[in-house]
Amino acid sequence: MSEKTSGNARRKAAVGLVVTVLLTSFVAATYGFGFYLFAQIVTDMRKDLGFGYTVVGTITAAGQLGFLLFALLGTWLSTRIGGGQVVIGSVGLCGLCLVLLPVTDSIVVIGILLAILGGTAASVYVPLVEIVGRVIDYRHRGKVLGLVSSGTSYGVFVNSLLVPSFVQHDNWRGLWYSVGAGTLMVTAVATFTFFRLGLFRSEEPAPDQPESGAPARNTSARAGWRMVLVRWVVIIWTMKFLNGFACMPFQNYLSPYLREGLGFHIEFAAQVWGTIGVIGMFAGFAVGWLSDRIGVRASLVICYTLFFTSAVLLVVAPVGFLPMVSGVLFALAFYPIYGLVPAYVSKSVSGAAATVIFGVTNVTQGVGGILGNYTAGLLKNLTGSFMWYYVVIAVATVVLGTLTLRLPREGSPESAIGKETPTPDLPKDVAHATG
Incomplete structure (x- = not known):
């Protein structure tokens, strides 16, 4: 046996x-x-x-x-x-x-x-x-x-x-x-x-029960759409919007800021970019491994702390070798963030409901990225420098860290779909989604 x-x-x-x-x-x-x-x-x-x-x-x-x-x-x-x-x-x-x-x-x-x-x-x-x-x-x-x-x-x-x-x-x-x-x-x-x-078959997998006594979860798509009524899901969607708002412009405008705003040579800017890429190849797995041990929320807080420090360095001390340090910190935070959020969702809900919840996060992230890139360009035109958007990014990371602390622990009854047994007079999906 x-x-x-x-x-x-x-x-x-x-x-x-x-x-x-x-x-x-x-x-x-x-x-x-x-x-x-x-x-x-x-x-x-x-x-x-x-x-x-x-x-x-x-x-x-x-x-x-x-x-x-x-x-x-x-x-x-x-x-x-x-x-x-x-x-x-x-x-x-x-x-x-x-x-x-x-x-x-x-x-x-x-x-x-x-x-x-x-x-x-x-x-x-x-x-x-x-x-x-x-x-x-x-x-x-x-x-x-x-x-x-x-x-x-x-x-x-x-x-x-x-x-x-x-x-x-x-x-x-x-x-x-x-x-x-x-x-x-x-x-x-x-x-x-x-x-x-058998991944083309539509049968739902057996529900996860990471904790003893945790309630059975409703994994239907209908319950996923009704997750707009659940606080932690709204927090996740908001966080993904701010991720797009802060992370994408940070990356897109880093090279122009280093070269045009701070006067660094193109070779140094290329070195920063190359370092970010190399670190990114390993950072996602390393921080994901850490999250399986200390929890997704704690790992997200670490990433947002690194992200905050990276932005602050580009605002208060963008001299010498410090922009490279900023790039390293950014790479350690940027790639893992995009794995930690789906990890939180997958550990809290499964099936079609998880697909719906995570699908909406991609939409909010895209909207955040568009708005962030536009805002960064607007601030550059108004102030003559990209620095002020990195100030905005630093503030956004503080908000993200605060929102992370408001999330229930992944896999806990508070994060599950359907904490309470549905009442007979309500449709099952509705009762689970609003529980």
Whole structure:
């Protein structure tokens, strides 16, 4: 009996490892290739196709719009056809767009394909909490989602290896073909794997019971939509909005602030960026591992403390080597944050309800990012410096830390859907959602 139990444990660990690698590769492809490759080779594409920076700005905005639309669409589809189907469909669509993009010289068609690529980054991410909840043990979800959240870094790292060899031969089209073919190959492997593991089936997994005496949870999509009535869910949605408002502009305006505002050489700015990318490859897993031991809330507080210190350094002491220290602190906080929030959701609720809750967080994050980038540009125009937005970021991190402390402990009865037994005269979903 013990040999059988040991064999099942090894099989479950192997399945968890395979699924973790696949999910990380999905994020690497949709974010690293789809979202950021254009930014790395836009100069070469402009030289060949002859479009201006107004077009670049329009395409970037279209990508953000695609992210928002697909976050909503992915949430809706996941609750109807299943998270496994949405994930595979999203990464497959990403690979198809990557392959089709270099076929045309039309900047309009390229812009549409890039907008769709921006959308697949959202729709591939939405169902992750459902899939992780079905495959990964409760005690390992923090580290797994932390590693998955670092997938962007792996994608950007692969880009940094591929870009020079293709661009120096004026072969930017071949680069798109290569990453597209690689993404389609991963999609084929993942489709077979998901089918064998039964992840295309819509049956709900057995509910998690991390604590003795914890109530059974309602995992339906209807209960998930009614989570707007639950305090911790509203807090999570607010936190994701502020994450987008603070984190995205911090990253987007860091290089211009260092070079134009503080007068640092381009080589130093590149070193800061390179350091952020390397640390990001490991930070998500490391902090996720820590969260499985000390709790998601405590890990989030640590990340927001690092984020606050990073922003403050760029405001009060942006001299010498300190901007590099700021970049290190930012990398240690930035990538883990995007794994810790879904880890909290996956440890508090499962199934379609988790997909709905996490899907809405992607929408609020996207809105926050758009508003944050606009506000940062507006403050730069009004004050002549990016510094004041880093002041805003520091304030936002204090608010985020405070909100984190207001969350119930993940997996506790206070964070579960359906704390109370539903009354006979109420529909089951309603009673659970309002409990």
